[in-house]
Amino acid sequence: MNNRSKSLFDAALSVMPGGVNSPVRAFNNLRDHPIYFTKGDGPYLFDVDGNRYIDYVGSWGPAIAGHSHPKVVSAVRTQLESGLSFGAPTEIETVLAETIIKSVPSAEKLRMTSSGTEAAMSAIRLARGYTNRELIIKFEGCYHGHGDSLLVKAGSGALTMGVPDSAGVPKDLAHKTVTLTYNDTLGAIAAFRKLGEGIAAVIVEPIAGNMGCIPPVPEFLETLRELTSSHGALLIFDEVMTGFRVGLGGAQKLFEVTPDLTVLGKIIGGGLPVGAIAGKTEIIDFFAPVGPVYQAGTLSGNPLAMASGLATIELVSQKDFHKNLELNTTKLSQELEVLAKKRGVDLCVNHVCGMFGIFFSDQKRICNLTDVQNCDEKKFKLFFNIMLENGINLAPSRFEAGFVSSAHGENELEATLRAAEKAFSML
Numbered sequence: 460m461n462n463r464s465k466s467l468f469d470a471a472l473s474v475m476p477g478g479v480n481s482p483v484r485a486f487n488n489l490r491d492h493p494i495y496f497t498k499g500d501g502p503y504l505f506d507v508d509g510n511r512y513i514d515y516v517g518s519w520g521p522a523i524a525g526h527s528h529p530k531v532v533s534a535v536r537t538q539l540e541s542g543l544s545f546g547a548p549t550e551i552e553t554v555l556a557e558t559i560i561k562s563v564p565s566a567e568k569l570r571m572t573s574s575g576t577e578a579a580m581s582a583i584r585l586a587r588g589y590t591n592r593e594l595i596i597k598f599e600g601c602y603h604g605h606g607d608s609l610l611v612k613a614g615s616g617a618l619t620m621g622v623p624d625s626a627g628v629p630k631d632l633a634h635k636t637v638t639l640t641y642n643d644t645l646g647a648i649a650a651f652r653k654l655g656e657g658i659a660a661v662i663v664e665p666i667a668g669n670m671g672c673i674p675p676v677p678e679f680l681e682t683l684r685e686l687t688s689s690h691g692a693l694l695i696f697d698e699v700m701t702g703f704r705v706g707l708g709g710a711q712k713l714f715e716v717t718p719d720l721t722v723l724g725k726i727i728g729g730g731l732p733v734g735a736i737a738g739k740t741e742i743i744d745f746f747a748p749v750g751p752v753y754q755a756g757t758l759s760g761n762p763l764a765m766a767s768g769l770a771t772i773e774l775v776s777q778k779d780f781h782k783n784l785e786l787n788t789t790k791l792s793q794e795l796e797v798l799a800k801k802r803g804v805d806l807c808v809n810h811v812c813g814m815f816g817i818f819f820s821d822q823k824r825i826c827n828l829t830d831v832q833n834c835d836e837k838k839f840k841l842f843f844n845i846m847l848e849n850g851i852n853l854a855p856s857r858f859e860a861g862f863v864s865s866a867h868g869e870n871e872l873e874a875t876l877r878a879a880e881k882a883f884s885m886l
């Protein structure tokens with residue numbers, strides 16, 4: 460059924476580490492080989508062996524209006540006719556910047572990059588440059604790309620300096636990042652009490668999407684806002700995943716907490732490589748050429764990527780876009796829980812507009828990374844594979860969120876639930 464995917468993976472294994480250019484794609488611990496896709500259309504992906512899948516990965520977020528949306532394809536095609544990249548400013552960069560600034564409360568000015576990683580990394584440098592401090596606070600289970608300062612895990616004991624979470628990250632640099640428990644408001648207060656004067660910034664996913672889907676508990680984001688403000692540190696929301704997904708203004712609008720800096724990516728590129736650091740003018744102007752913090756990119760603000768991002772944002776700006784997306788996400792999540800219960804499977808499904816997290820757990824609430832790690836790994840693996848064999852493409856890791864797009868209609872949701880019911884009965 461997946462013969463060609465398997466042979467393509469075998470070939471890839473000899474020329475790329477793990478056969479892939481980004482680790483999660485390797486399906487490690489889930490299946491012996493990933494699926495190779497050839498085409499995306501609306502809610503569907505088609506693989507090299509002729510199978511069709513209802514897709515809940517959506518290129519990890521950008522395909523919020525479905526794959527190959529005609530308006531996005533046409534915007535990219537139009538730009539394509541005029542050239543790919545000039546290494547000089549183009550008008551469309553300003554148009555996309557204005558569009559983002561209109562929607563995202565914290566955004567007064569922004570700098571484009573080519574990936575979320577670059578944007579998060581640059582936001583950290585900017586925060587350090589602006590505050591003239593070096594310590595960074597992040598939260599366990601949040602992912603902010605693979606910049607050195609962000610590939611850090613908690614040291615042993617509360618409030619100790621971090622240690623590298625990857626080979627190749629200097630220990631001395633990791634010491635400058637403190638990792639706390641997500642949703643632990645008291646932990647954040649304690650960290651500021653001890654280290655407050657040295658903290659340049661707190662970076663957080665306002666809705667965590669890289670350990671399944673975990674919304675913030677009440678007061679968590681508000682407290683981070685108060686702590687950073689009162690200690691002269693910056694609050695950075697990493698909305699690479701949530702930006703334009705949970706609403707036009709992102710999670711900051713939803714929870715009415717405005718950060719100093721916002722990191723964006725994924726949807727704002729509509730499937731082409733884009734990231735952005737947005738925020739208060741006074742802070743963003745610390746970037747070169749105006750300010751002393753160096754940041755640059757050959758393909759930053761690339762016109763094709765700007766065209767694709769702009770077309771995608773226009774689609775999500777249509778009336779009731781997020782209202783409908785939220786209804787569908789809620790329906791899918793709640794029905795999954797009901798079906799699991801019927802089959803005696805312990806399941807908790809967290810969801811926010813357009814994203815969900817499937818947790819095989821008897822816990823009522825999943826709030827942090829430890830909760831996620833305690834979920835049933837074997838059940839997830841079985842579920843993932845049964846769903847895949849029944850034409851449902853879920854994220855190939857129990858630490859990743861699922862994404863619903865506006866192209867997922869009644870038929871796709873029903874088909875997904877039927878496959879899930881079958882899977883639950885086999886767990």
Ligand SMILES: *Cc1c(COP(=O)(O)O)cnc(C)c1O
Nearest residue numbers: 574575576602603604697699700
């Ligand atoms: C995907 C993601 C990133 C990294 O973006 P890339 O474009 O993959 O470098 C950063 N932060 C969050 C929250 C993400 O989901």
